Amino acid sequence: MSKRKELRPPRTAIPAIGEGKRGAAGHLGYLLRQAAHAQRKRMDRILAPLDLTHPQFLVLTMIRAYPGCSNADIARLTMLTPQTVHAIIAVLLQRKWVARQAHPIHGRVLTLVLSTSGENLLDRARDAALTVDARLQKALSAETLAAVRHWLVSVARDDEE
Numbered sequence: 001m002s003k004r005k006e007l008r009p010p011r012t013a014i015p016a017i018g019e020g021k022r023g024a025a026g027h028l029g030y031l032l033r034q035a036a037h038a039q040r041k042r043m044d045r046i047l048a049p050l051d052l053t054h055p056q057f058l059v060l061t062m063i064r065a066y067p068g069c070s071n072a073d074i075a076r077l078t079m080l081t082p083q084t085v086h087a088i089i090a091v092l093l094q095r096k097w098v099a100r101q102a103h104p105i106h107g108r109v110l111t112l113v114l115s116t117s118g119e120n121l122l123d124r125a126r127d128a129a130l131t132v133d134a135r136l137q138k139a140l141s142a143e144t145l146a147a148v149r150h151w152l153v154s155v156a157r158d159d160e161e
Helices: 002-007 026-052 054-065 071-078 082-094 115-136 144-159
Strands: 098-102 110-114
Touching: 026 054, 026 115, 054 071, 054 082, 054 110, 054 115, 071 082, 082 098, 110 115
Parallel strands: none
Antiparallel strands: 098 110
16 A cells, blocks of 8 residues: 555545534634535425426525616616526526516617516416415524514624625
């Protein structure tokens, strides 16, 4: 046996979620990322039967919530890159879930609106997403949920200062 192989440390088993650094002993930033990843997987699974991805769901949601937004605005709202939003919107247009229409005041400016089929799809997707959201909330009291929401917003807002 060569000395090189003898000097290698034994391979460490990766802990399961909830154990070691993947549990309560882990760094808060890592735990946030781990939770966000799990949430994204849940959303992808629940939206798949609708032939919709989580990023597409986010873009549709923001188009409905903030009419007249630019692609750059949607990118900031969804925390996706402008290139990704551009590609998503191309797919949404192709599937006729969104349409471009002239701005009511600035006629040459085109804005995105949900089509009837896009509205229907988003309603079904939102119902599915609410079940995932309810799963997140089920173990929290109203007071704890309010504190968690406030804390998460403060963490995100702190980055803007």
